[in-house]
Amino acid sequence: MTAFSTLHYEFCIQNITCHRSEFRVGLTRVSGLLFGGDYNPEQWPERVWEEDVRLMAEAGVNMATVAVFSWSRLEPRPGEYDFGWLDRVLDLLHEHGVAADLATATATPPPWLVRDHPEVLPVDAAGTRLEFGSRQSYCPSSPVFRDAAVRLVRAMAARYGRHPALALWHIGNEYADHVLECFCAESARHFRTWLESRHGTVDGLNAAWGTSCWGQHYTAFDQVEPPRKAPGPVNPAQVLDWRRFCSDALLECFELERAVLREATPDVPVTTNFMSILHGLDYWKWAAAEDVVSDDAYPDPADPESHVAVALSYDLMRSLKRRPWILLEQAASAVSWREVNAPKPPGMMRLHSLQALAHGADGAMFFQWRQARYGPEKFHSALLPHGGTAARGWRDTLRLGADLRRLAEIAGTGTRADVALLLDWDSWWGLEAPESMPSDRLRLKDLLLSWYRPLHARGVAVDLVPAGRDLSGYRVVIVPNLYLCTPEQAGRLAAFDGHLVVGPFSGVVDAADQVHDGGAPGPLRELLGLTVDEFWPLPDGRVQRVRPVTGAVTGARADAAAVPARTWAEWLRVEDAEVLARYEGGDLDGQPAITRRGRATYLSCLLDDVTPVLSEVLAAAGVRPVADVPEGVEATRRGPYLFLLNHATTPARMDLAEPGTDLLTGRELRGRIEIPARDAVVLRTGAGPTEGER
């Protein structure tokens, strides 16, 4: 046991705040940043466990996620439990200063459950039952599954609620990863109950779903089915309600387990590991139901831009509860589920871990601790590779553990952002409904990234916000798209007193996916001062130029370059707004493309590069970057700590605006600095007390 782990024999996760005062059970407390990973000791003989905990202590591991897929080992026969092995694992972890993020093990129902009750197996949209042999083999609506899961969780809570290693409950695992939706008869029944509570009467449902179209008028709820595979396009309002229902049905499973744990161990926080920006689950709603947000993130090492998209998801995780969160899973090097699984070159695993911290995480954990020898993830990398302590990966593990100890003081600090990006799941589900839209090329993640990429490149801090939230305090709010927009949500945007930017195809439909009176932008019409006369989606490969109107925008000169737009354009009827740019050439030649009324800017197209518009809005709003950074360097701030991450494969040179101490090296830095390729600086500056988040 190292000096470090001895010192941390009693530990606390005091800085990851949840609505309870702190993570704490009995004597078990974890301080500083969390480091460790999924630990699956049941895949190894017990003699290996001793080596595991010894090496965990050597690496500075202070938390392990255990029992995620252990249901069949914990309850080998119905109601018959075998906790002995897990008792020994938790005792060993505790003796070596490692806290447990203890999973409820319900992500993988055991064989006996699906054999005794085959109805728990999920069914796809074409009616095919998905068999046992993988994971998540359950229907979220199945009462048999739910009862069995709750019974196991009760037994787990009774057995381990007082165990000194227990620091965090990990409910389920990656909800909706494999089974977001189930189309079985039980799910259909559950869907009808959900619809009845949403719409009240069958006439209410008929009105909301517009069943007068294509002769779908229902006379009883029991005629309603999930949107199974049908001869042609399925009613998009039915699909939208189905998306809402599927997110809610899985959330009910989570909440059933949470209720058991809250009663048994009210002091132990609960989480479930999210999957970055996932289409299937409304994470605003889910985050409100848990104590701590945690995320699994797997940026592709082969994609030189993957650190940008993952930064966006990290900013979402921080924004969900406006608190520090935990990166619960990432890969030490390669994963095993892409067609080609690139490893992380030297430095990238450390840099990606620091990146999560830079965006508000209070821990950098991994899947998994020891690389498996069998199963679908045997080629998925781990903190302790197949090659053991002689492998390159193990040196990276030791280095990261040491770095996280040096960075312990950042735990609990918050981020302040002047810019918010709006992300709303209802609208996303409506936008990406299959087979009924003007273009299926308009994808929300692309729209989000088109704004996030230049903000990230220039080091501007960004929060994410849901539709309908009070936006006061931000200087700029960007709505990449809000296809579904209610009058209440429009009212929030109209009440915002900063600079608002609204992207195309917004304000089109109401909460029931019905087009607003008079068409788009519906309840945003007065705010934006225009009507969309006609949507003008562009065929693949077609480029529509957009040229700024001279003098309309700050810096727009007579020779201002035209910017290409692709995928989408609109024919606007401007009623009360200034035209900032017009379409040039093609069918839309001379028509308004970008407009502004007061502080509200509207873009009717998808520009290849929004930088000219963004720069002008940021300047007008007085938004400053966290730091002036060269290309390839990411800058974020947490309280007084400035993170500078060089994602490039060459060294970066930049000037520091303020001196400080690099926590990673202990060196005092000022003026011109050089950051080696794939390396980072975490500077403690003199910038006043920690600023909390909004």
Ligand SMILES: [Zn+2]
């Ligand atoms: Zn089902």
